[in-house]
Amino acid sequence: METDGIATPFGRRAMTLGMLASQAIVKAIPPEASIDKWKLYRWLCEARPKLRVSDRALSVLNALMSFYPKTELAAGDSMVVFPSNMQLSLRTHGMAETTLRRHLAALVDAGLLMRRDSPNGKRYVRRDREGEIGEAFGFSLAPLLARAGEIEQLAAAVTAERLLLLQLRERITLVRRDIVKLIETALEDGLAGDWMQFEAEYRVQILALPRIATPEILTAVLSALEALRTQILKCMEEQIILHNTAGYPDQTERHKQNSKPDSTSDLEPRFESKQDGKAEFQPGPVAMADAAAGIETGNSVGTGKSLDREMARRPVPPLGAGPEPQKPYPLPLVLQACPEIIPFGPGGTISGWRDLMTAAVVVRSMLAISPSAYENACAVLGPENAATVIACILERSGHINSAGGYLRDLTRRAERGEFTLGPMLMALARANGAPAKRAG
Structure with a gap:
């Protein structure tokens, strides 16, 4: 040797x-x-x-x-x-x-x-x-x-570290999936909570992940994500428990839309049939009062041209005509996801659902969406959700070839129960990042 x-x-x-x-x-x-x-x-x-x-x-x-x-x-x-x-x-x-x-x-x-x-x-x-x-x-x-013994120990240590990294990455993937699904579910069901803040905290933790991570870094990120998931679950479970216990006769429940075809609403216009079989538009008291106010101030209100009257064209759906309209999402969430529609509100601001629906009528005309397509969307989705869809289409107008065709497609999917607004709003809120400027 x-x-x-x-x-x-x-x-x-x-x-x-x-x-x-x-x-x-x-x-x-x-x-x-x-x-x-x-x-x-x-x-x-x-x-x-x-x-x-x-x-x-x-x-x-x-x-x-x-x-x-x-x-x-x-x-x-x-x-x-x-x-x-x-x-x-x-x-x-x-x-x-x-x-x-x-x-x-x-x-x-x-x-x-x-x-x-x-x-x-x-x-x-x-x-x-x-x-x-x-x-x-x-x-x-x-x-x-x-150095054979030393090399064997080093190889075993590297193998154990690689397995630990694999397990940590798998756990982080599962927690990430849980957080995203829970936030989407909360938005779709309209649960109260600062879901955009949860989304922002989630993105901060994900952006902190380096390209080549060590077990120490992954362990810290995993702990933060698990804590965030616990907060989200606690917020959702509290509301679920309260919702399940709501069964007392003196408790105010969710508003049910009147689906009788012959009923009239004080806030909605109606269509009345004449002898020749044609429907004649009959404005409700609110629309008539607005028209009268326009005459008193010297403003002309064209037949069928008024924003309020065009919003009010939605006929009441007959019994069994389709699924009940979805519950509207919070207006601040809609404005955060779709800030482009705010300048089209009365006076360049949106302070309530009526302002949003007024802006939606203006945007509908600007996007060349036919009145029948918008009326059908109002009948299926509800006026608030229809206006929200118009705001979403405006936000993505550069990527949509036919806004009218897209609205009709969403309406048909909603009739079949295949479309909800939550994922669309959440995606737009993520894309816009910073909260929108809110008026009022």
Whole structure:
């Protein structure tokens, strides 16, 4: 075994303390030590991040180990390999000689190889008459055998860290899915709560994730996301419990729309049939009062042209005509998701649902949506939700070819129970980011 004396480098290469340490470790190898070289190489590949060597350097080491004739590295054998740079280049798929030298130096600095330079710096071997190796000059693989136990432990540590990272990423993915689904459900069902603030906190935590994360970073992010999920669940569970206990006769329940076809509302206009079979528009008291106010102030109110009268064209759906209109979403949420509609309100502001519906009529005309399409949407979705859909279409008008066709498609889907406003509003709120300026 080549453990006698000191091996100093040839030429201008300086002797380092690291080289002395590697030679001291080699001298301490137990006589009975041995290890399968390819098993050891697999450990090296696992422990590469800890050893701080590149994959190209490991490919050079693989080529060097392939020149060792035996499968096992044993303490009693000479573990010096002496291929030329040309042979090494062939076994490393044509690697350039300068690149080979750089990676060989990196392996020596990492303590995985040890140089045994000849007097003239060449790599060669002297054999006896029986052909056995007497003395060899090249690279010794003895440091690999000396550090086999350390390399195995490093490989096990890297494997455990990789599994921990995988588990943390899986848990973060599950918590992220829970938070997104819970916020969407709360918005769709109209639950009270600062859901946009929850969404903002969620995005802050997600943006804090680096491209290459450590277990410590992922653990902190996971704890923050789990705490946020607990807050959301607590907020939702409190409202669910209150909702389920609401059954007393003196408690005010959700407003039910009157679906009798012959009933009239004081706030809604109506259509009356004449003898010729044509329907004549009859404005309700509110619309008549608005028209009278317009006459008193000198403003002309054209037949069928007034904003209030156009909003009021929605006929009352007959019994069994379709699903009950969805509950309107909070107006501040609508304005936050669709700020583009605010300037179209009366006086350039929107302070209530009536202002939003007035603005929706103006936008409907601007987007070339037919009155029949808007009236049908009001009948199916309700006037508030129809105005909300118009605001959403205005927000995405640059991506919609036919606003009228899109509105009719959403209305048909709502009739079949396949469309709700929650996801659309949430997506627009995320896209707009900052809360919209609210009037009033």
